[in-house]
Each structure stands twice: as C-alpha cells, then as structure tokens.
Amino acid sequence: MVIAVMAIMMAVAVQTVSFQMQREREAELIFRGEQYVEGIRLYKQKYGRYPMRLKEIWEANPKVLRQKWTDPITGSEQWGLVFLGEEGRDVGGSGGPGRQRPAPTPTRTPVFERDREPGLGGGEKVGPIIGVYSLADEASIKVYEGRTNYRDWRFIYKEQEARGGRGGGKPPGGGGPGDRPPGRTPPPQPQKTGTPRY
16 A cells, blocks of 8 residues: 555656656746747847848857757757748648648748758748747647647747837837827817906
8 A cells, every 4th residue: 555655656756757847948948939939039130131041140250149058849950940931831741630720811922042062951941030939749748839749839930019118109209108109289278267466
C-alpha cells in the first residue's frame, strides 16, 4: 500500500514538473517570437525593406537581434516564416480537425524568388519576411490569440499598428478631448446681450 501511494505521488510530481517546464517554454517562445518581430521592425527601419531570408536578420550589422534565437519548443534554429501577403493564410500546412486558422485578409501580393545560393537547400522560397512561427505541430497549454497549437502561434510585424503606436493610436503631438480635427472651425459663440457695465 505504501509503495503504491509513493508511486502515485511520484507520478503526480513528475507531471507537475513537466507541466511547469512546458509553461516556461511557452513563455520563452512568446518572448523569442516577439524578439524576431522587433528585429524585423529594426531591419526595415534601417534598410527600408523587409528581410528576404532569416539569416539577414541574424547577420545584420549593426545588430537588430541580441542573439540568434532558437525555437524553445523544438530546440532548432529553424523557424516557420510568414511572408508579406500570407498574414491570414495557413502557411504551415494543413491542420487536423478542430484546428483554428486565421481568416484570409486582403493584402498586397508578395514577390517571391528562389534561393540559388549553395548550401541553402537549392530552391528554398525566399521573400519579404514579416514574421515567424514555431514548427512544432503540438497542442499548447496556453491559448495564444485564440490558438491552441504552437504552429498556429504567429509572431508578425504589423506596420500599421507600429505607426499608430501601442498607446491607442493617437497621432503624433498628442491630442486631448478638446482638440479638433484640422480644417474645422469652431462653432460661433453666442453674443452676450444686455447693458454694458462701465
């Protein structure tokens, strides 16, 4: 009886530790994905275009990433890439039943080319990269933006949101409740009537 109870307690402890480690890896995945989004933003700010290959972000000088981040779920340097124009499509392959996929959004058609450099797979699709995602096709513990599979977690640089700012999209220079849009004149104020005071 004692051995059976100890075995159950050990199994519960192992499961708890495994669960906690998975949660930590998920938090790290979000952190690293957002680091790539920031790297893409800095790269575009510096060069005036999106990177065409992930190695351009890694090798940019001056650096746009603190380090070459690996996928904490798979432990690999390989990431799924989201190209310009594919923000709303399933670029990671077909999903199983019950898998949630983002709805298509109308965007500009991306221009792709084929990588001819040796040692890079010969024919790997390259193009304007706007985001990354994990290649781990596994169910997640955390629900991230309504997604419950790591492969569906998309970390995408959204230029329009970046321009609007993260503080509510106010235009530069502030603007309070009393400010009026440019080109509009204030309504005429009513004239006070009565006997003037001397």
